[in-house]
Amino acid sequence: MAGDPAPPSKLAAQLEAIIAAKIASDKLVLPSMPAVAAKCLALLRNPAFSFKEASHLVEMDPAMTVQLLRLGNSAAFVARDPAKTVLQVVTRVGVDRLRGFLVESSARKVFQSTDPRIAQANAAVWDHSIAVAVLARDVMAFSTGGDPEYGYMGGLLHDIGKPVVASMLLDAERAVLAARAHAQWITSDEWIGVIRGSHRKVGLALSEKWDLPDPVKRCLKDCEEYDNTDRLSAANVVRFANALAKKCGFQLGPVDQEDNDALVMIGRSLLNLDDELVNRLAANLARAVKEQLT
Amino acid sequence: MPKILTVDDSRAVRMIVSRHASQMGFEVDEAEDGAQGLLKLEDEAFDLVVLDVTMPVLDGPGMLAKMREGGNQTPVLMLTSESKRSIVAGLMKLGISDYILKPFKPEELTAKMLKVLKLDQPPVASAAPASDSPIARDTAPVASHSAESSRPEAGKQFADIFVVDDMENVHKRLRTLLPPHLTIAAAQNGANALAACRERVFRVVLVDSDMPEVNSVALMRQMRLVQPHASFVLLALRSAGDVQAEARSQGFDGAMFKPFNEEGIEDFLMRFFDNQELVTLTENTMKMAAFKGKENRLQNYFTQVGTLAGKNLDDLAAACFAEAVMDISLLPPVNERVVRLVMDLAEHAKRVGVELRLVAGTELGRILSTYEETASLGLFPTVPEAQASVA
Numbered sequence: 001m002a003g004d005p006a007p008p009s010k011l012a013a014q015l016e017a018i019i020a021a022k023i024a025s026d027k028l029v030l031p032s033m034p035a036v037a038a039k040c041l042a043l044l045r046n047p048a049f050s051f052k053e054a055s056h057l058v059e060m061d062p063a064m065t066v067q068l069l070r071l072g073n074s075a076a077f078v079a080r081d082p083a084k085t086v087l088q089v090v091t092r093v094g095v096d097r098l099r100g101f102l103v104e105s106s107a108r109k110v111f112q113s114t115d116p117r118i119a120q121a122n123a124a125v126w127d128h129s130i131a132v133a134v135l136a137r138d139v140m141a142f143s144t145g146g147d148p149e150y151g152y153m154g155g156l157l158h159d160i161g162k163p164v165v166a167s168m169l170l171d172a173e174r175a176v177l178a179a180r181a182h183a184q185w186i187t188s189d190e191w192i193g194v195i196r197g198s199h200r201k202v203g204l205a206l207s208e209k210w211d212l213p214d215p216v217k218r219c220l221k222d223c224e225e226y227d228n229t230d231r232l233s234a235a236n237v238v239r240f241a242n243a244l245a246k247k248c249g250f251q252l253g254p255v256d257q258e259d260n261d262a263l264v265m266i267g268r269s270l271l272n273l274d275d276e277l278v279n280r281l282a283a284n285l286a287r288a289v290k291e292q293l294t
Numbered sequence: 295m296p297k298i299l300t301v302d303d304s305r306a307v308r309m310i311v312s313r314h315a316s317q318m319g320f321e322v323d324e325a326e327d328g329a330q331g332l333l334k335l336e337d338e339a340f341d342l343v344v345l346d347v348t349m350p351v352l353d354g355p356g357m358l359a360k361m362r363e364g365g366n367q368t369p370v371l372m373l374t375s376e377s378k379r380s381i382v383a384g385l386m387k388l389g390i391s392d393y394i395l396k397p398f399k400p401e402e403l404t405a406k407m408l409k410v411l412k413l414d415q416p417p418v419a420s421a422a423p424a425s426d427s428p429i430a431r432d433t434a435p436v437a438s439h440s441a442e443s444s445r446p447e448a449g450k451q452f453a454d455i456f457v458v459d460d461m462e463n464v465h466k467r468l469r470t471l472l473p474p475h476l477t478i479a480a481a482q483n484g485a486n487a488l489a490a491c492r493e494r495v496f497r498v499v500l501v502d503s504d505m506p507e508v509n510s511v512a513l514m515r516q517m518r519l520v521q522p523h524a525s526f527v528l529l530a531l532r533s534a535g536d537v538q539a540e541a542r543s544q545g546f547d548g549a550m551f552k553p554f555n556e557e558g559i560e561d562f563l564m565r566f567f568d569n570q571e572l573v574t575l576t577e578n579t580m581k582m583a584a585f586k587g588k589e590n591r592l593q594n595y596f597t598q599v600g601t602l603a604g605k606n607l608d609d610l611a612a613a614c615f616a617e618a619v620m621d622i623s624l625l626p627p628v629n630e631r632v633v634r635l636v637m638d639l640a641e642h643a644k645r646v647g648v649e650l651r652l653v654a655g656t657e658l659g660r661i662l663s664t665y666e667e668t669a670s671l672g673l674f675p676t677v678p679e680a681q682a683s684v685a
Binding site: 076077081093094096138225231259261265270272274280288 | 375377378379380382383385386387392393394395398399402405409484485488492507509511512515516519520522533535543544545
């Protein structure tokens with residue numbers, strides 16, 4: 001594949017093996033979901049939950065409260081009057097969107113870093129993830145009749161292992177250099193190689209820890225090949241959206257164009273999408289991402 | 295008549311493709327593996343090869359490679375159960391035109407064969423497969439010009455209005471209030487609305503602001519993707535705020551209030567259906583129609599005329615007309631409104647670089663000449679005189 005990093009050094013291979021071993025033994029330290037989001041998501045799983053209870057939980061996190069009020073009063077929701085309370089917003093946006101908001105808000109924290117290099121790299125991954133998410137949501141709505149929110153969440157989180165691995169590598173680098181100031185560390189290409197080799201497994205482990213819905217977990221598992229046995233699944237939609245987002249320029253590093261075009265072509269047929277719709281989704285993507293990011 | 299060769303080791307698949315292509319008016323031949331396919335291609339020319347991947351003797355990629363090596367550039371549509379991207383990427387390198395994954399829907403085969411053959415519709419137009427629509431269709435008697443009219447160029451059924459509202463009564467109520475020649479379709483949830491938007495063409499889409507489990511703004515944006523030429527109107531309850539402005543800020547083209555009343559329906563019709571004759575444009579000459587209606591609709595009339603005339607000025611500027619004649623002689627002589635309209639249009643014309651020649655009757659001419667802002671505008675008693683000044 002074009003742009004593949006050089007073969008990993010011994011140290012890089014060791015790092016990848018350590019991560020794999022920690023996942024296998026359930027000893028990998030993964031970011032926790034913020035307590036309020038975790039409690040609220042748990043509450044939403046109970047069919048007898050009340051909006052009042054959910055809004056009380058959200059109100060325990062001031063930053064989340066502000067974000068949710070902003071969402072409920074954004075142009076994305078039709079309303080006669082501005083929502084002044086969390087309860088009003090929660091009833092306005094509905095359960096599915098609230099669930100999506102909680103996951104998105106938690107994921108956003110994972111992508112934050114105090115290290116400028118990591119922060120910059122994570123920002124690019126976040127933009128790509130938003131592009132995949134908005135495409136997946138629209139494709140779900142048109143092609144599958146499934147819950148578009150699963151497409152959105154799957155798209156948003158499909159690369160969430162990347163910032164987690166990047167953060168682990170940064171911690172490891174700091175520890176090594178603190179012990180031996182002139183120690184050799186892995187190169188940038190090797191760094192990218194370790195992330196590529198590990199991020200799916202780490203993302204999947206995180207999805208287990210966060211107890212994400214099964215259709216979303218499947219989106220994180222594999223983005224390489226379509227699953228013919230479940231054509232209209234959210235995972236296939238995210239695979240297609242990932243390829244189309246890359247084709248539209250929302251990519252991370254070099255992309256094998258022919259390989260990616262093949263994924264788009266297969267996905268169009270697999271998901272029963274006509275060219276006209278795909279072209280419009282592509283043409284609309286930059287604007288949709290900009291809206292989502294603001 | 296286009297000739298198609300279907301190459302597949304499955305007799306059932308060959309039969310399906312053959313039957314479908316024949317119904318579309320194509321001539322079809324069959325081969326059961328790549329080697330047979332190559333022999334057929336040596337014997338005669340085809341316009342399209344529909345090719346499987348996995349076959350005995352010589353598989354699809356093998357046949358395609360030999361075709362291209364031999365200089366045969368017949369378009370190839372892959373029809374396969376193979377979805378491994380490395381294999382499809384390899385086929386793309388060999389120059390396939392498109393790809394269909396088995397099992398497939400006849401509609402997809404039709405669309406892709408037509409696309410590869412660069413045809414708008416099959417030679418036998420009736421062959422277009424019918425699909426079950428998830429939407430409620432209006433069964434009221436309709437006038438001939440728009441009655442569920444077929445638009446062969448788009449291959450989709452047309453309806454004037456599409457109502458997306460979870461309350462069935464909304465659609466029914468609208469039917470009783472709107473003129474019978476306007477066709478209405480309806481859907482009561484987001485999924486059916488999106489499915490309908492993929493199948494049909496609408497002129498105006500009305501979207502309820504408050505449907506269970508549906509974000510109306512997100513739904514409108516998704517529908518716009520497949521209905522780029524439609525206008526989208528938010529159906530909202532009356533409230534103290536500026537609902538029209540709010541709706542426009544969210545990307546709608548306007549709002550309409552529920553419950554419907556005569557005034558709202560009249561506004562809606564004037565805006566989206568009856569306003570074509572309010573301002574007519576011939577070459578670079580615009581003519582405003584006379585006002586018909588109740589006195590309290592006058593403001594709306596002037597707003598519509600102003601909007602339409604403004605659009606016409608933009609069109610004239612885009613078509614490189616440096617001058618325009620505007621016949622306002624039939625405008626009702628309501629001093630302030632006429633003066634305001636003329637001032638706005640004169641300013642608009644100046645902005646887009648078009649010089650205005652106004653044609654006003656005696657009374658309107660008198661009104662305009664008494665106001666400082668409009669007195670200096672070029673006024674002419676008749677259209678020919680104004681046109682002569684342009685020449």
